[in-house]
Amino acid sequence: MVLVLGEVMTAALRHSGGMPRERVEDALGLLAGERVRISERPIGYAVSPKTFTGVDCRILARSGAKVRGVGTLMGRACLTGGRVLQSSAVARIDPVGGGYRRAWSHYLARLGVVEALGRTDLPGTAAAHLAADRSSSTMGMGAFCVRLLSEIQGSPVLDKSTPVRARRTVLRWAALIDERNEGVRVRFAVREDGLRTVRLVLGPAEIDDIVDLCEDLALHDWLLTALMSVIEQSQIGVEQPAQSVLKLRPAVDHLLHLWMPAARLGGVALSVWEGLESRPGLSRQWDASVRRVRDQMAMAAALSSSRPPESARFFR
Amino acid sequence: MLVFAASDKGGTGRSVTSCNVVYRSALTGSDVCYLDFDFGSPTAGSIFQITDAQRGVRQGGLHSYLLEPDIQTTGEPQRIDVWTQSSRASLRQRPPGSGKLMLFPGDQDGGEFGPDKEALRRCVQLLQALDEEFDMCLIDLSAGRSYATQLVLEATADPALRGVAARWLVFHRWTRQHIPAAAGLVYGKDGILDAGVRAGHDKDRLQSAIKFVRTAVVDPDSIELSGLRPAQVAWLRDCDEDLRRIAALHQVGRRAMLGTVPLDPVLQWREQLISDNDVVARDIANNATVDAFDELARKIQDDEGWAEP
Numbered sequence: 001m002v003l004v005l006g007e008v009m010t011a012a013l014r015h016s017g018g019m020p021r022e023r024v025e026d027a028l029g030l031l032a033g034e035r036v037r038i039s040e041r042p043i044g045y046a047v048s049p050k051t052f053t054g055v056d057c058r059i060l061a062r063s064g065a066k067v068r069g070v071g072t073l074m075g076r077a078c079l080t081g082g083r084v085l086q087s088s089a090v091a092r093i094d095p096v097g098g099g100y101r102r103a104w105s106h107y108l109a110r111l112g113v114v115e116a117l118g119r120t121d122l123p124g125t126a127a128a129h130l131a132a133d134r135s136s137s138t139m140g141m142g143a144f145c146v147r148l149l150s151e152i153q154g155s156p157v158l159d160k161s162t163p164v165r166a167r168r169t170v171l172r173w174a175a176l177i178d179e180r181n182e183g184v185r186v187r188f189a190v191r192e193d194g195l196r197t198v199r200l201v202l203g204p205a206e207i208d209d210i211v212d213l214c215e216d217l218a219l220h221d222w223l224l225t226a227l228m229s230v231i232e233q234s235q236i237g238v239e240q241p242a243q244s245v246l247k248l249r250p251a252v253d254h255l256l257h258l259w260m261p262a263a264r265l266g267g268v269a270l271s272v273w274e275g276l277e278s279r280p281g282l283s284r285q286w287d288a289s290v291r292r293v294r295d296q297m298a299m300a301a302a303l304s305s306s307r308p309p310e311s312a313r314f315f316r
Numbered sequence: 317m318l319v320f321a322a323s324d325k326g327g328t329g330r331s332v333t334s335c336n337v338v339y340r341s342a343l344t345g346s347d348v349c350y351l352d353f354d355f356g357s358p359t360a361g362s363i364f365q366i367t368d369a370q371r372g373v374r375q376g377g378l379h380s381y382l383l384e385p386d387i388q389t390t391g392e393p394q395r396i397d398v399w400t401q402s403s404r405a406s407l408r409q410r411p412p413g414s415g416k417l418m419l420f421p422g423d424q425d426g427g428e429f430g431p432d433k434e435a436l437r438r439c440v441q442l443l444q445a446l447d448e449e450f451d452m453c454l455i456d457l458s459a460g461r462s463y464a465t466q467l468v469l470e471a472t473a474d475p476a477l478r479g480v481a482a483r484w485l486v487f488h489r490w491t492r493q494h495i496p497a498a499a500g501l502v503y504g505k506d507g508i509l510d511a512g513v514r515a516g517h518d519k520d521r522l523q524s525a526i527k528f529v530r531t532a533v534v535d536p537d538s539i540e541l542s543g544l545r546p547a548q549v550a551w552l553r554d555c556d557e558d559l560r561r562i563a564a565l566h567q568v569g570r571r572a573m574l575g576t577v578p579l580d581p582v583l584q585w586r587e588q589l590i591s592d593n594d595v596v597a598r599d600i601a602n603n604a605t606v607d608a609f610d611e612l613a614r615k616i617q618d619d620e621g622w623a624e625p
C-alpha cells in the first residue's frame with residue numbers, strides 16, 4: 001500500500017479582472033526558475049514549476065502513536081481562469097525500518113517523499129491527517145501552502161484589489177493506493193471550520209493525477225462557497241432587486257463562467273467526479289445557485305424597464 | 317482595508333471605541349474583523365463578551381501565531397465569530413444584511429516582544445490573507461511606542477502589501493495632558509512617523525493616513541449638562557476653547573481629526589458594545605454616542621477625507 005497526503009489552499013487572485021497570459025507567467029514563475037505551464041482550453045489554466053521544502057518532524061497516527069518523518073514536500077501553485085489561485089503541498093509517505101536519519105543527499109534523491117522512520121500505520125496516519133483541526137496540519141503542509149500563496153498574492157504584477165471577498169479554503173486529502181483495489185472510493189466532507197477533507201482509496205495511479213483531481217475538487221468547492229456567500233450577502237427577497245443585483249454582480253463577472261468540473265481531467269479523476277455528483281451533487285447545488293442569480297437579474301431588469309431611468313443605470 | 321488603532325496613553329478608550337466602530341460597520345453590511353495586537357492586555361474578548369476569551373485565549377491566539385512558528389501549524393491564528401460566540405443575547409441575533417464580525421483574540425499569557433524577522437513575515441501573510449476576506453481589518457495596538465506598532469509599520473511597508481489601503485487612528489482623551497501626548501506619539505522622536513520612515517514609508521503619505529479621534533469628550537452645549545449653572549457652562553466653554561488652542565498648536569486640530577466620541581454613561585461604567593437596544597429600548601446609553609460610532613465607521617471608509625494634501 002502507498003499513502004499520499006496533501007493539502008490545497010484556494011483563494012481569489014488579488015487582481016481586478018482576469019490576468020493576461022504574459023503576466024500569469026511572471027506571477028507564477030516566482031516559485032522557481034523553470035517555466036510555467038499554460039493551457040488555454042477548455043479553460044485558462046497555468047501551473048507553476050514544482051518546488052520542494054525539507055521537513056523533519058513528527059507524523060501522527062490516529063492511535064496517537066508518533067513516528068519521525070524526514071524528507072521533502074512537493075509544492076506548486078496554479079491559476080484557473082486568470083482568477084482563482086491555488087497552492088498545493090504533497091508528500092508520499094514511505095515507511096522505512098530503522099530509526100535514524102540519513103544524509104540529506106539521500107532525501108534529495110527522492111523529492112516529494114517523506115520517509116517515516118519506525119513502525120508506521122498508514123491508514124492511521126491518513127485518518128489523523130484528515131481528522132486534525134484546520135489550524136494543525138501534518139508536516140506543516142498548511143504553512144507551506146500559505147507561503148506559496150502569499151508569495152504570489154504579494155507579487156508586484158498584481159494590482160492587489162480582490163474582486164470577490166472570500167475566506168481562503170483548505171482542502172486536505174489522503175490517498176491510499178493499493179494494487180489490489182479496483183475502481184475508486186471517495187469520501188468528501190465539509191467541516192465546520194471551513195475545512196474540507198477528501199479520502200481516496202484507489203488502485204494504481206499517478207500522484208500528479210491525484211493532485212490535479214484534488215485541486216479541481218478544491219476549485220469547485222471554493223467556487224460554490226464563494227457564490228453562496230455572495231448570494232447570502234445580496235439579501236434576495238429582503239433588498240430591492242436592483243440593490244441585490246449590484247451585490248450579485250461580482251459573482252456574474254468573476255465566478256459563473258469558471259464552473260467546469262473535471263474539464264482537464266481523465267481516467268480515475270473522471271470517475272471520482274461522477275461518484276461525487278451522484279451524492280452531494282455539487283453541480284446540482286451550483287446550478288440552483290446560478291439560477292437564483294439569473295432570476296434575480298431578470299426580475300431586476302424587468303422592474304427597471306417600468307421605472308424611471310435612474311434605477312435602470314445599474315444595467316448598462 | 318487595514319485600520320490601525322493606536323494611542324500614547326493607556327485607558328484612552330481605544331479598544332472600546334474600536335470595537336464599537338467595527339460592530340457598527342458590520343451592521344451596515346461590511347465584512348469586518350478585529351485583531352487584538354495589544355499583546356500585554358488583550359481585552360477585546362471581554363468587550364465583545366466572549367466567555368472563553370475575556371483576557372485572550374489559552375492557545376493559538378495572535379501572539380502565539382506570530383511568535384511560536386511551530387511546523388505543525390497552518391499559519392492561521394484562532395478566530396471567533398462574534399455573532400455566534402458572544403454571550404450577549406442581543407449580539408447573537410445577527411441582523412439580516414449584516415456582514416461578518418470576527419475577532420482574532422490575543423493570548424492569555426502574551427506579553428510584549430522585540431524585533432523578530434519571522435514574526436514580520438507572518439504578520440505580512442496574515443494581513444494579506446485577511447484583507448482578501450474582509451472589507452475592513454481593525455488592528456488594536458498596545459498603548460505607546462510598542463513593538464506591535466513597529467511591526468505593523470514594517471509589515472505595511474513590505475512590497476507584498478503595497479496597494480492595500482492602510483489607515484491610522486490615534487485615540488486620545490480631550491485633556492491638557494492627552495493632547496500633547498497623542499501628538500508626541502505621531503510627530504515626536506521615535507513616534508509613528510519616525511518609525512514609519514525608518515521602516516521604508518514615505519513621510520507625507522504616511523502622515524496623510526493618520527487621523528486623531530477624541531474620546532470621552534464633554535460637550536458644554538449638550539443637553540445632559542442642562543442642569544449646570546450658567547457660570548459652570550461658561551467655565552466649561554473656556555476650557556474647551558483652551559483645549560482647541562492646545563490641539564491646534566500640536567497639529568492635533570480639526571484638520572487632523574477624524575471624529576469625536578462624547579462621554580457616555582454606559583462606557584464610563586464598563587467596556588462594552590452599545591447596541592441600538594441600549595439607546596432606544598433601555599434608554600441607558602446616549603444616541604449621540606452611537607451616532608459618533610456610525611460617523612467614525614463611515615469616515616474611516618470614505619476615501620475623500622483621506623486624500624493626500
Ligand SMILES: Nc1ncnc2c1ncn2[C@@H]1O[C@H](COP(=O)(O)OP(=O)(O)OP(=O)(O)O)[C@@H](O)[C@H]1O
Nearest residue numbers: 326327328329330331332532579580583584586587
Ligand atoms: N466615550 C466614552 N465615555 C466614557 N467612558 C469611556 C468612553 N470610551 C471609553 N471609556 C472608558 O474608558 C476606559 C478605557 O477604555 P479602553 O479599555 O477602551 O481604553 P484603551 O485605550 O484600550 O486602554 P488600554 O491601553 O488599557 O488598552 C474604559 O473603562 C471605557 O469603558
Ligand SMILES: [Mg+2]
Nearest residue numbers: 330331354359
Ligand atoms: Mg485596550
